[in-house]
Structure formats: C-alpha cells, structure tokens
Amino acid sequence: MANDAINKLREALKVSPDNIPLKLHLGEMLLDEKEYQQAIDEFNAILKQDPSNEDAKLMLAEAFLLQGNFSATIVIAEEDQFKNNPEALLLLAKAHLRDKSIAEAIDVYKRVLKLDPHFTDPELDSQLRNQGSYNDSDEFDEDEFDEDATFRIVENPGIDFSDVGGMDKVKREIDLKIIQPLKNPEIYKAYGKKTGGGILLYGPPGCGKTHLARATAGQVKAKFINIGINDVLDMWIGNSEKNLHEIFEFARKNKPCVLFFDEIDALGASRSDMKQSSGRHLINQFLSELDGVDGDNEGILVLGATNAPWHLDPAFRRPGRFDRIIFVAPPDDESRETILQLQLKDKPTKDLDYALIAKKTPDYSGADLNAVIDIAIESKLEEAIKSGIPQPLSNKDILDAVKKHRPSTKDWFNSAKNYALYANDSGLYDDILTYLNIKK
Numbered sequence: 555m556a557n558d559a560i561n562k563l564r565e566a567l568k569v570s571p572d573n574i575p576l577k578l579h580l581g582e583m584l585l586d587e588k589e590y591q592q593a594i595d596e597f598n599a600i601l602k603q604d605p606s607n608e609d610a611k612l613m614l615a616e617a618f619l620l621q622g623n624f625s626a627t628i629v630i631a632e633e634d635q636f637k638n639n640p641e642a643l644l645l646l647a648k649a650h651l652r653d654k655s656i657a658e659a660i661d662v663y664k665r666v667l668k669l670d671p672h673f674t675d676p677e678l679d680s681q682l683r684n685q686g687s688y689n690d691s692d693e694f695d696e697d698e699f700d701e702d703a704t705f706r707i708v709e710n711p712g713i714d715f716s717d718v719g720g721m722d723k724v725k726r727e728i729d730l731k732i733i734q735p736l737k738n739p740e741i742y743k744a745y746g747k748k749t750g751g752g753i754l755l756y757g758p759p760g761c762g763k764t765h766l767a768r769a770t771a772g773q774v775k776a777k778f779i780n781i782g783i784n785d786v787l788d789m790w791i792g793n794s795e796k797n798l799h800e801i802f803e804f805a806r807k808n809k810p811c812v813l814f815f816d817e818i819d820a821l822g823a824s825r826s827d828m829k830q831s832s833g834r835h836l837i838n839q840f841l842s843e844l845d846g847v848d849g850d851n852e853g854i855l856v857l858g859a860t861n862a863p864w865h866l867d868p869a870f871r872r873p874g875r876f877d878r879i880i881f882v883a884p885p886d887d888e889s890r891e892t893i894l895q896l897q898l899k900d901k902p903t904k905d906l907d908y909a910l911i912a913k914k915t916p917d918y919s920g921a922d923l924n925a926v927i928d929i930a931i932e933s934k935l936e937e938a939i940k941s942g943i944p945q946p947l948s949n950k951d952i953l954d955a956v957k958k959h960r961p962s963t964k965d966w967f968n969s970a971k972n973y974a975l976y977a978n979d980s981g982l983y984d985d986i987l988t989y990l991n992i993k994k
C-alpha cells in the first residue's frame with residue numbers, strides 16, 4: 555500500500571520535478587517507511603532548489619535523528635533561524651539526549667518549556683526528570699551557582715552557645731567532636747585520633763536543632779551555611795547532584811564554616827524513589843562529598859538535622875560521615891527556665907517567676923515557648939491599645955497564654971516510640987526510650 559503511494563508520488567514528480575510540496579510529501583512517507591537515506595536524499599534535493607526551506611530542514615534534521623546521526627541533527631537544529639522554533643528545539647533536545655549529553659538536553663528542553671510551559675514529551679520527561687515530587691524553583695537551577703543563591707545560604711550566626719538554654723550534654727559532644735579538633739588539631743594528632751566527620755541531630759521539631767547548629771558556628775566564629783535538603787532537590791536528572799557538589803565547593807571556599815543540612819531525611823524521603831538509580835546517585839554524591847573525595851573538607855564542620863533519622867540511609871552513619879547521632883530532647887524544667895529567660899530578656903516584664911512557668915510547661919519545646927510568649931504579648935498589646943497604658947508581662951499573662959497553646963512534642967514521640975522499639979538497630983534510638991522511661 556505505502557509502497558504503491560510512494561511509487562505514484564515518484565511518477566508524479568517525474569512530470570513536475572520542481573514541485574516542492576510533492577517532494578516534502580514523498581520524503582515524509584519515506585520517513586514513515588523507515589527509508590531514512592531515501593528521505594534524506596529527497597530533503598537534500600529540495601534544499602538544493604530552495605536552500606532556506608524550513609520544512610525541508612526540519613524534516614532532514616528528523617531523518618538524521620531517526621537514522622542515529624545525532625551530530626547532523628544538532629548542526630541543523632542549532633541554526634540561528636530555529637532559535638525559538640519549538641519543533642527544532644525538540645529535535646535538538648532529543649539528539650542531545652540520545653547522544654548521552656544529558657545536561658545539554660536538559661538545557662534545550664527547558665527552552666522548549668519556556669516557549670510552551672505545558673509541553674510534554676514522554677521520552678524527554680521520563681529520561682530527564684527525576685521521579686517523585688521535587689521543588690521546581692530555579693534557586694540552584696542555573697549553570698552557575700549564582701551569587702544570589704549563595705548570598706541567601708550563608709549567614710553570620712549572631713548567636714553562640716550562651717544563647718542556647720540547657721543541652722549541656724549535646725554542647726559537650728559538639729565541643730569534643732568538632733570544635734576542639736578545629737582549635738587544637740595537633741593534640742588530636744598526637745593521640746592518633748582521627749578528626750572529621752559530622753554530627754547528626756535528631757528529635758522532635760522545635761527543640762533547638764537548627765538553633766544549636768547556628769550557635770555552634772557562632773561559638774567558633776565561623777560562617778553558617780544553612781541548607782535545606784529540599785532546596786537541593788531538583789526535578790532535572792543530575793541537577794541535584796550538581797547542586798550538592800556546588801554547595802560543598804562553596805563551603806570549601808568559605809572555611810571555616812559550619813555546613814548545616816536541615817531535613818536531611820528528605821534524601822531518603824520516598825523509599826520507592828530510592829530504589830531508582832536517581833535517588834541512589836544523590837546519596838552517593840552526598841557520601842563522596844562527605845568523604846572529601848573531590849576536595850579537602852578540613853575546616854568544614856558538618857552538622858545535619860532530622861526529625862526522622864530512621865529514613866536516612868545507614869551508609870550515612872559510617873565512620874567519617876555522620877558517625878555521631880545525638881538526640882535533642884525537649885528541654886527539661888531547668889532548660890525551659892533558661893530558654894524563657896533568653897526569650898524574654900529584651901521584653902518588658904514584671905516579677906516573673908521563671909521556675910514556676912517552666913514547671914507549668916512540661917513537654918513544651920523551645921518553639922512552643924516562643925509561641926506562648928507571642929500570645930501573651932499579643933493580648934498585652936490589645937490591653938495597652940484599649941487603656942493607652944503599656945503594662946509589663948506578668949506571670950498571669952504568661953500562664954494564661956500557656957493554656958492557649960498545647961505542647962507540640964507529644965505527636966512526635968508517638969511515632970518515634972515505634973521506631974525506637976522495633977527498628978532500633980544496635981540501640982541507636984535508646985535515648986528516646988530512656989526519655990520516655992520505657993525499659994527495653
């Protein structure tokens with residue numbers, strides 16, 4: 555059938571050899587019949603007659619693509635006249651992809667999407683995008699790790715350990731494991747003690763993991779580089795790894811610094827994804843950066859935080875990586891007293907009984923206490939506006955506010971307890987059980 559039609563077209567062309575639409579049609583049919591070389595000959599013949607014929611060029615590019623001659627496709631599709639032609643860009647993206655130039659393919663595909671944001675292509679989508687939900691922001695998405703992005707992630711901490719209430723044990727561990735090695739490398743060397751490696755902080759939200767990491771940077775007068783793993787994750791294949799590498803490179807240029815990875819469990823957030831190679835790649839990239847394969851990590855203090863350490867790949871816990879895992883518990887009575895004092899130090903107060911308030915706020919996290927104070931201040935403001943006379947915060951104001959804000963840590967323990975009881979390999983989460991007074 556098709557051959558019949560092709561023969562008829564050839565006959566017709568004998569009668570009118572200069573009929574370009576007829577030739578295009580013939581070429582198209584030859585493409586359908588997978589007669590790539592014959593199709594290429596037809597398109598070339600058209601171009602001899604009319605060198606700028608767009609249709610012939612695009613079909614020629616497609617024929618080369620189908621033939622597997624990717625560089626020929628690329629040469630045509632990159633011509634200036636096709637700069638904003640979605641069809642040409644699509645051929646270009648596919649040629650790069652099939653030629654295994656993933657980064658180039660992504661760049662070109664992004665140009666297609668800029669022209670038509672709703673465009674989809676099964677081949678490009680399945681091979682260039684990570685599966686699962688990733689952030690779609692362009693924050694780290696540029697070829698260069700742009701100045702703006704770096705500006706946003708590096709901070710002067712502005713606080714040190716004295717701004718962190720309680721947590722004496724955690725502070726001591728951080729001191730021994732990462733601060734002292736930085737200050738006294740020769741002493742550690744003398745004892746043959748290896749330095750390096752990071753600390754992973756875990757525990758219920760709002761109990762000061764981020765606060766403590768920031769204070770650690772302040773304690774050693776280092777810069778604080780605050781990275782949310784969700785900001786690193788990128789929908790494009792290979793880009794998450796690139797982002798991560800650039801972050802480590804940035805840290806290496808900004809020593810000494812505390813490199814803090816928040817929400818680090820997001821690396822293993824969706825278990826089914828991890829079985830796919832794209833998730834695995836990212837974990838491997840992270841591990842080799844931690845191991846300093848691509849550069850020297852001396853002077854970089856690595857801290858991580860997570861509410862869900864059980865989702866983290868065990869490979870992270872090997873020596874030299876996150877080889878200390880520390881439970882950041884909700885503050886005890888004494889710590890809450892200190893936290894309240896810290897949080898209220900610049901606010902107008904009168905005869906506050908900090909110990910009493912601390913006693914009335916069991917299970918409250920530092921963030922909960924912040925919220926309580928906010929509530930107290932708001933009602934004080936209302937009063938002051940009505941009466942025209944500002945009054946300092948009293949015990950009663952704060953205790954009233956306590957009643958309006960429930961502690962948030964209990965939910966976390968409900969699920970954490972199960973991991974500690976049933977997925978507690980080598981006693982990793984014993985601290986949770988101790989905190990809950992559960993005997994194993």
Ligand SMILES: Nc1ncnc2c1ncn2[C@@H]1O[C@H](COP(=O)(O)OP(=O)(O)O)[C@@H](O)[C@H]1O
Nearest residue numbers: 717718719759760761762763764765893920921
């Ligand atoms: N031990 C603490 N000392 C002082 N402030 C604290 C403490 N723990 C928590 N906070 C306060 O609570 C807020 C939330 O803590 P954050 O560090 O963000 O918790 P996490 O990172 O564990 O979720 C902090 O910004 C800080 O103001």
Ligand SMILES: [Mg+2]
Nearest residue numbers: 763764816859
């Ligand atoms: Mg945090």
